[in-house]
Amino acid sequence: MTYTFEPPAPVALPVVGQQATFPARRVYCVGRNYAEHAREMGFTGREPPFFFLKPADAIVTVSDGATGAMPYPPLTQNLHHEIELVVAIGKGGKNVAAADAMGHIFGYAVGLDMTRRDLQLAQRDAGRPWDIGKGFDHSAPMGPITPAAQAPGIESAAIWVKVNDRVRQQSRVSSLIWRIAEIIEHISAAWELQPGDLIMTGTPEGVGPVAQGDLMVGGIDGLGELRVKVV
Ligand code: MN
Numbered sequence: 239m240t241y242t243f244e245p246p247a248p249v250a251l252p253v254v255g256q257q258a259t260f261p262a263r264r265v266y267c268v269g270r271n272y273a274e275h276a277r278e279m280g281f282t283g284r285e286p287p288f289f290f291l292k293p294a295d296a297i298v299t300v301s302d303g304a305t306g307a308m309p310y311p312p313l314t315q316n317l318h319h320e321i322e323l324v325v326a327i328g329k330g331g332k333n334v335a336a337a338d339a340m341g342h343i344f345g346y347a348v349g350l351d352m353t354r355r356d357l358q359l360a361q362r363d364a365g366r367p368w369d370i371g372k373g374f375d376h377s378a379p380m381g382p383i384t385p386a387a388q389a390p391g392i393e394s395a396a397i398w399v400k401v402n403d404r405v406r407q408q409s410r411v412s413s414l415i416w417r418i419a420e421i422i423e424h425i426s427a428a429w430e431l432q433p434g435d436l437i438m439t440g441t442p443e444g445v446g447p448v449a450q451g452d453l454m455v456g457g458i459d460g461l462g463e464l465r466v467k468v469v
Contacts (some may be wrong), residue, residue: 248434249297250460251326251347252382254462260326260344260383263434265292266425267322267351271440272416276444285404287416287424290368292351298379298466305465308376310450312353317468319448321399321407321443321456323392324349325418326383327435331426332431339422342431345383346392348456348464350399351438352377353445378438381464393418399456401448409442411458416440 250259269274276285300306310317328344330442351372358371386392398408415423421439425431448454448468457463 246295249294249299251297251299251380252301252403253345254302254382254384254388256385261434262294262297262436263432265294265297265328265378265436265438266429267292267438268416268421268440269404271421272409272442273415274409274413274443275441275445275447276415279316287421289425289428290372292373292378296373296375296377298376300379300381300464300466302382302462305453305467306379307469308352308379308466310468311354311374313370314356316354317449318353318355318445319399319401319454319456320351320353320408320445321397322349322351322438322441323397323411323458324380325421325437325439327431327437330430330432330435332430334422334426334431336419336423339419341387342422343386343418344433345385346389346458346461347380347383348458349378349380349438350454350456351441351466351468352379355445355447379464379466380436381462383459391460392458394462395398395459397442397458399454400448401436401452401454406446407442407444414439414440
């Protein structure tokens with residue numbers, strides 16, 4: 239097989255304790271999945287879950303102990319951090335029942351759903367797609383994947399992010415409106431999940447702006463820290 243140009247290698251996330259890396263296929267994201275964040279964005283209640291995607295090549299991989307670099311993106315004056323639990327799918331499937339969903343998970347990572355908030359809200363308010371606000375280059379910094387067997391307490395873990403050592407977001411994964419298994423049930427009803435798919439499960443309250451030079455340090459108990467500098 240020849241190509242008209244050399245296709246890029248897949249973005250691949252490091253895996254804790256393994257040489258092999260995890261090749262990313264798609265990045266699914268859940269909107270407004272913590273009640274207090276839904277409220278701060280002007281919504282209330284448990285609406286049905288909804289989803290958007292980021293391109294897999296928007297992932298910025300950050301190794302354990304390293305500080306990743308995220309270029310400040312163009313066209314925005316309001317770049318926001320959203321700290322999120324990332325679920326890595328190891329076994330694909332369609333119409334996966336919540337009761338079976340955990341068996342499809344390879345592992346978990348800490349991620350940032352970076353958002354050009356001014357553009358996202360303008361598109362939202364005009365009834366247009368969110369892509370320009372959410373799916374831009376370098377918009378998905380992620381740390382290494384911890385295999386699920388090594389993250390037994392993930393569903394009640396603390397999740398937090400600091401910017402320049404000040405806590406901005408702090409919650410627990412147990413505050414998710416739609417739990418991990420329910421998210422997988424809903425996504426797999428709409429798309430066939432495949433190994434390599436990543437799910438950003440939503441962010442808790444406290445989202446806010448970052449500027450060039452800021453250091454974001456996010457963490458989830460059991461998964462270590464994700465360090466990203468805005469450059
Ligand atoms: Mn988000």
